């Protein structure tokens with residue numbers, strides 16, 4: 001019989017031999033074997049445990065193996081494991097109702113997709129058909145997914161090898177720490193970023209712009225909370241020019257920012273909301289678009305030219321219902337907000353006081369970034385080599401980190417406990433001490 005350690009080795013061997021991985025040169029990949037999990041913890045086949053402060057791809061909001069969600073999937077599998085989208089299904093209907101109930105007034109319909117990228121793809125399609133216009137504006141600091149249009153809407157480096165979709169224009173959003181607008185206060189950053197967006201629209205031709213697509217809080221790009229007034233300012237600009245406002249809540253939504261939707265903390269109502277990840281913590285792949293009544297009516301008489309074999313898959317639907325119900329009954333969204341305000345935020349601020357390698361701490365809920373710098377004055381980003389070292393040192397201390405560019409994103413499940421945060425803070429503290437040695441003070 002195989003020992004536990006052999007199972008880790010066999011997992012790694014099979015992975016290296018046969019699994020082709022995302023966003024990577026395949027040759028030298030050696031990935032951590034993970035066999036199980038519970039809450040904030042995951043473990044390998046030999047029982048070595050890790051605190052998952054990445055929530056995988058910032059999606060396991062309810063934690064690993066929530067029993068009610070697992071049970072709901074098992075029960076649905078035993079009842080009806082699959083059914084086509086052109087049927088009426090009770091579990092699917094309840095899932096759509098549960099989601100729409102968390103959205104603002106005037107959002108009654110949900111189009112289900114397989115994940116976040118195709119949610120954005122379909123929101124773009126709806127906006128284009130609703131307005132009869134082409135262009136989609138999105139920011140340089142964004143990630144919207146890896147399909148035809150979504151990857152070209154994306155701002156980061158992953159767009160460049162994939163630029164085959166047309167009609168995409170980019171602009172800069174607010175980011176005071178590295179302001180594109182020479183701003184020195186949130187007020188200046190907000191006002192100037194809005195002026196810049198209005199000028200881009202005027203220069204592109206307002207009648208050509210179908211949609212502004214924005215992450216309510218840009219996630220992978222750095223967890224930049226928009227300054228007060230920015231999102232409502234974008235709303236005003238969209239209204240003035242008849243442009244559809246799509247807020248991408250794929251990463252920020254369903255508890256991550258300590259709210260059901262991150263935009264709930266801002267004075268704004270979008271026209272379309274895209275979601276995935278936290279809606280069911282990825283127990284079954286799913287995403288979707290929540291559609292306001294005006295755009296939904298566009299397709300009352302006119303055919304909506306889009307669909308997917310697995311749109312509204314019953315296993316996904318069952319996991320959504322159970323996940324939202326558990327988040328509600330266990331107060332998980334409120335917990336995320338409180339632990340962010342009372343434990344994670346203050347803990348990270350303390351680390352920033354102590355470690356010169358930290359340039360800035362920002363975030364809310366269970367959605368935080370440590371921006372690491374080689375020099376606090378010039379704000380030169382910490383090198384990729386040192387970021388690699390940081391990642392390895394954290395994994396060595398039993399903490400799974402999420403790193404992007406020169407940042408560590410502190411993004412545990414919404415159910416993380418104060419004790420687990422304290423354990424992770426000890427590991428961050430030790431690793432930051434190592435990194436401090438290479439910093440110019």
Ligand code: PLP
Nearest residue numbers: 115116117143144145250251276
């Ligand atoms: N939008 C945002 C804001 C995301 O963070 C992501 C994934 O990281 C996506 C869209 C794409 O979602 P998916 O990977 O499920 O296609």
